[in-house]
Each structure stands twice: as C-alpha cells, then as structure tokens.
Amino acid sequence: xxxxxxxxxxxxxxQQPPASDSAPAATAPAPAAKKPPxxxxxxxxxxxxxxxxxxxxxxxxxxxxxxGAYTASPGGKKIxxxxxxxxxxxxxxxxxxxxxxxxxxxxxxxDKVSDEMSIIIGYPFKPSSDATVAVGSSLFALYTQxxxxxxxxxxxxxxxxETMRTAxxxxxxxxxxxxxxxxxxxxxxxxGQALDxxxxxxx
Numbered sequence: 389x390x391x392x393x394x395x396x397x398x399x400x401x402x403q404q405p406p407a408s409d410s411a412p413a414a415t416a417p418a419p420a421a422k423k424p425p426x427x428x429x430x431x432x433x434x435x436x437x438x439x440x441x442x443x444x445x446x447x448x449x450x451x452x453x454x455x456g457a458y459t460a461s462p463g464g465k466k467i468x469x470x471x472x473x474x475x476x477x478x479x480x481x482x483x484x485x486x487x488x489x490x491x492x493x494x495x496x497x498x499d500k501v502s503d504e505m506s507i508i509i510g511y512p513f514k515p516s517s518d519a520t521v522a523v524g525s526s527l528f529a530l531y532t533q534x535x536x537x538x539x540x541x542x543x544x545x546x547x548x549x550e551t552m553r554t555a556x557x558x559x560x561x562x563x564x565x566x567x568x569x570x571x572x573x574x575x576x577x578x579x580g581q582a583l584d585x586x587x588x589x590x591x
Contacts, residue, residue: 450585453578457585468590469494470582474572475557484568486510487535491558491574493549493583495590503549503587507537509572511564519562523548523576524555532562553580 449457455472470493477489487510495502513519513532518540521528528548529540537560539545552558558574 449589450582451578452581452585454575455578455582457582457589459586459589465496465498466590467494467496468586470579470586472574472579472582474560475575476573478571480569480571484564486564486570489560489572491560493586495587497590502590503545503583505539505545505548507560509535509537509560509562509570511535511568511570513537514563514565514567517563519560521548522559522561523551523557526551530560530562537562549583552576553583 446458446460449459449468451457454475455470457468457470459466459468461467471490473488473490479486488508489510490508492506492508494504494506496504507519507521507530509519509532512535517532519530519532519537521530521539526548528544530537531540539548553576555576557576560572560574561570563569
C-alpha cells in the first residue's frame with residue numbers, strides 16, 4: 389500500500405547514501421518544467437513532485453488497491469493525481485541501487501492538462517534514450533529526460549490510460565546513464581478508481 393510519508397518525504401531521500409545509478413540524493417522527482425514544451429502543456433507547468441518540492445502538502449482523497457488519489461495546490465494552482473509505486477523492480481546487472489520509482493497520472497486545470505501520465509524512474513536515464521511501457525499486448529514508447537519519462541506520442545495517451553483500466557499490470561523498461569537496464573512492474577489494482585476520484589476533484 390502506498391504510504392504518503394514515503395512518497396513525499398523529500399528530506400528522507402536526501403538521507404539515502406549516494407548510489408551509482410541513483411539520481412542526486414537531494415533531488416526531488418523531476419518536475420514537468422524539465423520536459424520539452426512539445427507535449428500538451430507548457431514548460432512552466434507543475435506536476436505532483438514539483439508541488440511537493442514547492443512545499444505544497446498533498447491531501448489524500450482515497451486509497452484504492454495499489455493506487456492513491458491526491459490533490460495539492462502549489463502556488464494556488466490546483467493539481468489532482470493518482471500515484472503508485474512498482475510492485476516489483478529488477479535491474480540488469482542485478483541489485484543496482486536506485487531511488488524510489490513512481491507513476492503519476494495528473495490533471496492541472498489551470499494549465500488545461502487532463503490525465504497526463506509521467507514516470508519518475510529513480511535514476512538519470514541514458515541521454516536521448518527512449519523507454520517503454522507495456523500494458524497487456526500494447527507497447528507504448530516513452531521519451532525521457534533526466535529521471536522522468538512521458539508518453540512519446542501524446543495522441544496515444546488516452547488509449548494507454550483506457551488500456552490500463554482493464555489490465556493487470558504495466559511494465560516500464562528503461563536504461564540508466566550508466567547502462568543499467570531496469571524493469572518495473574506496476575500493479576493496476578485500483579487504478580481506474582483512483583484516477584476517477586482524482587479527476588472528480590479537478591473538474
């Protein structure tokens with residue numbers, strides 16, 4: 389079960405010993421401002437991780453299976469999001485240390501952004517590399533920047549989320565800047581309920 393203190397306690401990350409594949413220990417998960425402005429929002433928008441680093445305390449709306457629904461208002465701009473951490477994670481070579489990974493589905497009414505998927509992977513991706521998320525028999529390409537990943541073709545995002553509602557799990561694969569391959573399995577138990585609850589709060 390997702391624990392709010394474990395997800396959003398940025399100072400706790402700073403206490404972790406440095407790891408070769410980890411993102412800098414004191415760095416919060418990548419904010420959307422790091423993304424190229426080619427997606428469906430502008431470069432100045434904020435995601436849940438940026439909200440936390442800005443001091444906006446998230447409020448739990450409900451816990452549904454392995455997914456939590458939250459809201460926050462960084463700078464007075466409301467955001468709503470569903471979030472989960474991987475149920476299992478593997479690295480090749482094995483047992484490489486990394487910071488926690490999370491998947492967010494967020495809405496930001498002030499930026500006219502609804503149900504945007506993003507992943508914080510827990511290490512810097514290999515520059516210019518793509519990652520993938522597999523849901524059932526469907527495979528979606530992700531573009532990466534620093535420790536974040538987003539769907540490469542924004543037109544496929546709605547299909548990805550609908551597929552996630554009926555599948556058992558989503559498998560995210562990527563490669564770190566040091567060449568470590570990762571495979572993270574996110575359980576989708578409760579995903580649809582958490583997303584619907586978050587969406588209701590941002591309508």
